[in-house]
Amino acid sequence: MNQTTGISHIAVIMDGNGRWAERRGLSRTEGHLEGVSAVVRIVKKASERNVKFLTLFAFSSENWKRPQKEVEFILQLPKKFLFQYLPELIRNNVKINLLGDLQQLPYSTREALKHAVKKTAKNDGLQLNFALNYGGRQEILKAFEMMKEDDVEFTEAAVSKYLYTNQMPEPDLLIRTGGEKRLSNFLLWQMAYTEFYFSAALWPDFSNEEFDLAINEFNGRHRRFGGL
Numbered sequence: 001m002n003q004t005t006g007i008s009h010i011a012v013i014m015d016g017n018g019r020w021a022e023r024r025g026l027s028r029t030e031g032h033l034e035g036v037s038a039v040v041r042i043v044k045k046a047s048e049r050n051v052k053f054l055t056l057f058a059f060s061s062e063n064w065k066r067p068q069k070e071v072e073f074i075l076q077l078p079k080k081f082l083f084q085y086l087p088e089l090i091r092n093n094v095k096i097n098l099l100g101d102l103q104q105l106p107y108s109t110r111e112a113l114k115h116a117v118k119k120t121a122k123n124d125g126l127q128l129n130f131a132l133n134y135g136g137r138q139e140i141l142k143a144f145e146m147m148k149e150d151d152v153e154f155t156e157a158a159v160s161k162y163l164y165t166n167q168m169p170e171p172d173l174l175i176r177t178g179g180e181k182r183l184s185n186f187l188l189w190q191m192a193y194t195e196f197y198f199s200a201a202l203w204p205d206f207s208n209e210e211f212d213l214a215i216n217e218f219n220g221r222h223r224r225f226g227g228l
Contacts, residue, residue: 006219009053010046011171011187011194014038015178018070025031029073034202034204036081043206045094047126049215053168054128055099057186061135075105078130079112086116093125095201099164100134127168139163173218175211177203193225 014035021031039056046054059074066074089096096116105113111132143162144154152158160166170190174183179200182203183191199206 007049007172007215008169009055009171009173010051010215011055011057011174011191012042013057013174013176013178013186014206015176015180017204020180020202020204026226028070031204032070032074032077036205038204038206040085041080041208042206042211043089043094043126043128044092045211049212052127053171055131055165055171055187056128056129057131057134057184059100059132059134060149060185061078061101061133062185063137067145072106075092075109078132079109082112082116086119089116089128090123093123095120095123095125095127097127097129097168099129099131101138102132103129106132107161117155129165129168131186134164134186136185140189159189163189165202173197173214175199175206175214177206193223195221195223 017031017035019030020032020034021028042088045055045056058078063072063074090103098113098117102110102113113132140159140163143159146162147154147158152162165187170192171187173196174187174191174194175197177199178184179198179202181198187194195218197217199210199214201210
């Protein structure tokens, strides 16, 4: 049975896949595979809680600095994920959106992502946003460049319309797993008034129960947006 929540948009920094694997004597790639299972679980849970938008930070513009083999493996995961789970996402009325500069991604991955966006375009349930080759500063600079080209006045409302998230509400809640407490260049403009929840759990261990705990903690907070 679906449970309502006061949250429209949850953003997640899925941190800890590599450390999860290393602590078990496994390769970092095995940790990223386990992280995919956590994605599937949390997407289902978000849908059950009637969250409208779920934005997952899958690959940052800074992640190219990692070892080449690890990068290559991570960038194949969206294709593997969609090959296995796209039919289920379609059945569950999930709509897929993409945030980031996709041109640097492998061709086969780009094509799989485009196919998923097209196949789910008419769905009106949970909107699942994958941030891939995404950087918050780069997004803002790109918005400024496009506004300059279009000769648009620089206002807060105008900038928001030129961001990847222009058709979405700003995140109500950010969840970051893995014990770190920083934004890592994620949705910098959009999270001006977002509430934060930091979890010590590594992403593959982040449970449905803690997801509920994060939502319940959010619902107990008083958001003032600069007021009283």
